[in-house]
Amino acid sequence: xxxxxxxxxxxxxxxxxxxxxxxxxxxxxxxxxxxxxxxxxxxxxxxxxxxxxxxxxxxxxxxxxxxxxxxxxxxxxxxxxxxxxxxxxxxxxxxxxxxxxxxxxxxxxxxxxxxxxxxxxxxxxxxxxxxxxxxxxxxxxxxxxxxxxxxxxxxxxxxxxxxxxxxxxxxxxxxxxxxxxxxxxxxxxxxxxxxxxxxxxxxxxxxxxxxxxxxxxxxxxxxxxxxxxxxxxxxxxxxxxxxxxxxxxxxxxxxxxxxxxxxxxxxxxxxxxxxxxxxxxxxxxxxxxxxxxxxxxxxxxxxxxxxxxxxxxxxxxxxxxxxxxxxxxxxxxxxxxxxxx
Numbered sequence: 558x559x560x561x562x563x564x565x566x567x568x569x570x571x572x573x574x575x576x577x578x579x580x581x582x583x584x585x586x587x588x589x590x591x592x593x594x595x596x597x598x599x600x601x602x603x604x605x606x607x608x609x610x611x612x613x614x615x616x617x618x619x620x621x622x623x624x625x626x627x628x629x630x631x632x633x634x635x636x637x638x639x640x641x642x643x644x645x646x647x648x649x650x651x652x653x654x655x656x657x658x659x660x661x662x663x664x665x666x667x668x669x670x671x672x673x674x675x676x677x678x679x680x681x682x683x684x685x686x687x688x689x690x691x692x693x694x695x696x697x698x699x700x701x702x703x704x705x706x707x708x709x710x711x712x713x714x715x716x717x718x719x720x721x722x723x724x725x726x727x728x729x730x731x732x733x734x735x736x737x738x739x740x741x742x743x744x745x746x747x748x749x750x751x752x753x754x755x756x757x758x759x760x761x762x763x764x765x766x767x768x769x770x771x772x773x774x775x776x777x778x779x780x781x782x783x784x785x786x787x788x789x790x791x792x793x794x795x796x797x798x799x800x801x802x803x804x805x806x807x808x809x810x811x812x813x814x815x816x817x818x819x820x821x822x823x824x825x826x827x828x829x830x831x832x833x834x835x836x837x838x839x840x841x842x843x844x845x846x847x848x849x850x851x852x853x854x855x856x857x858x859x860x861x862x863x864x865x866x867x868x869x870x871x872x873x874x875x876x877x878x879x880x881x882x883x884x885x886x887x888x889x890x891x892x893x894x895x896x897x898x
Contacts (some may be wrong), residue, residue, distance in 0.1 A: 576605035629681030646863030730764025743807040749784030813838040851892035
């Protein structure tokens with residue numbers, strides 16, 4: 558028996574029952590969902606399973622044998638233009654390698670308290686995990702089971718050695734702000750942050766701050782707003798800044814979806830782009846070149862991120878080895894929204 562198989566079978570349903578303080582039959586009902594069980598009992602059993610890294614026998618056999626021929630993909634959501642090229646890259650590799658693709662969404666705002674039953678050790682040979690789509694506890698559980706995983710746009714937490722695929726954020730953001738300052742003379746540059754605890758958001762703000770510091774422009778918290786890569790939040794943030802009379806001559810949105818929302822709000826407010834306020838984004842969505850004015854942005858290789866992540870996962874499944882970090886380059890795409898002709 559392999560070391561993985563020994564690990565999977567070392568914890569029994571009896572161990573789970575003892576840890577949760579319930580009977581074996583109750584644990585079985587929770588696992589198989591055969592009869593109703595109170596939510597309090599369900600939570601206790603699920604917590605015990607996670608603490609003991611317990612996997613039901615059928616799932617353990619599947620994980621040990623590696624015969625599902627399926628890649629699992631965990632996402633927060635599937636909406637907007639951002640995910641289309643990434644999914645295309647993943648699907649291309651899965652198809653080439655002879656794997657099916659099973660997708661599960663966790664929901665951007667929902668707090669997960671258990672391993673998602675729709676995709677995991679019981680039906681996938683490995684997982685592709687988009688940024689923040691699994692909690693650290695879920696990741697830890699899968700990691701200790703030995704399930705192959707690759708993170709997308711996220712660094713591995715704690716001491717977990719999980720391969721990751723991401724893009725260069727800091728230098729591109731710094732260069733974008735440098736362009737606004739040096740070429741267009743902008744000094745009151747607003748920045749729309751992404752979600753908290755998001756690697757892309759963090760490094761893009763670091764690049765923004767470094768560019769300001771390099772030009773002796775004081776950091777002004779009034780020019781920072783939480784956009785969360787969410788169009789509605791961006792619209793609300795920009796409307797508030799305008800209503801509060803915040804002086805700004807440029808807006809750097811952490812993503813193109815947000816930049817599109819900025820253009821809409823500024824047009825609604827009668828503010829001219831780029832004459833009064835320059836607008837720039839990040840991602841280079843397909844729509845960006847067709848906006849009025851066309852959007853200056855950072856081109857991120859989103860399709861290649863998906864492709865490389867899937868390649869790393871297939872390699873990890875087949876050989877047990879993968880690159881610890883795959884960092885893909887980005888580039889500034891100059892159009893008219895910054896003030897360039």
